[in-house]
Amino acid sequence: MKFFENSTVFxxxxxxxxxxxxxxxxxxxxxxVLSxxxxxxxxxxxxxxxxxxxxKTNNIPKWAKKFINTTYVYIIEESIVDPKNKSLVTYTRNLGFTKVMSVTEKVVYKQSEENPSKTVVSRYAWIDSQVxxxxxxxxxxxYERFKKNANVMIGGFNYVLQNMYPHQNVIHSVTSTTANKIKDAAKNASELAKSKAAPIYASLHPNQS
Incomplete structure (x- = not known):
């Protein structure tokens, strides 16, 4: 098993x-990311x-095709938003080909203790294989693929934040240490759950109706 960890300050x-x-x-x-x-x-x-x-999809090396016959994989993401303590924690894991390689990730988004106007994002990942x-x-x-993708994710998040808040300077630093699609019915159910979560959800989506 390999363990990955890094911290980003936005x-x-x-x-x-x-x-x-x-x-x-x-x-x-x-x-x-396809959907x-x-x-x-x-x-x-x-x-x-x-x-x-x-x-999601990713190119795979030739040797990996012996174990995996597709470049597509489904990921489940569970998130917990705590507005009172200003914390957002996510847990993700792949649903397919887990015996070949399983990746479990935890990401914690917290308000910086040193500067409340900044956010510290701590990322942890466990990579394992049973082959x-x-x-x-x-x-x-x-491990190397995840490390590369982590940098891509940071760049993508920065892009989104820049477009949402174009008049704010972008500064971030990084420190490192060593299935089918959901059916329409599920989407409708999630919208119902979303409406019940209106007080918190609306506070995180002020520009959405």
Whole structure:
């Protein structure tokens, strides 16, 4: 198993980053993200809890085609928004080919303690493989691919925030240490859950009706 960790500081308030989180896609840096569908959304103890499925694609090396016969994969994303404590935590994992390589990610978006006008984003990932004889090489490949994609995600998020807040300077720093699509019925159900979550959801989407 390989472990990845990095921390990014965005020159945007937590409220701005929390709003931008829901508008991350599409953006020019994340063309590998093909779709995103909401499964459920509800409020528990003042926290907005959302579950979504995203479909993504990535080029794979020739050796990987021995184990994987498609470049498409579905990702489940669970998020918890806590406006009172200004915290947004997400958990994601791949749904397909988990024996070949499983990637579990946790991302924490918190208001900076040193500067409340900035947001600290801490990203953690665990990459594992159960392929005998190849697990070490697959984990090493997965680690390098994830590290590269993490930088792409930062660039994409910056692009979104810049467009949402064009008059604000963009400064960020990074430090590192070593399935089918959701059916229309599910979308309708998520919209119903969204309406029940109006008090919190509306605060994070002030420009949406």
């Amino acid at each position: 020159n945007y308030s937590w409220e701005q980053v929390a709003q931008g989180f829901w508008r991350r896609y599409p953006n020019p840096h994340s063309k590998h 995103e569908d909401t499964i459920s959304r509800e409020v528990k103890s003042g926290k907005l809890i959302t579950k979504r499925i995203l479909s 005998k004889g190849f697990s070490r090489a697959i984990c090493a490949f997965g």
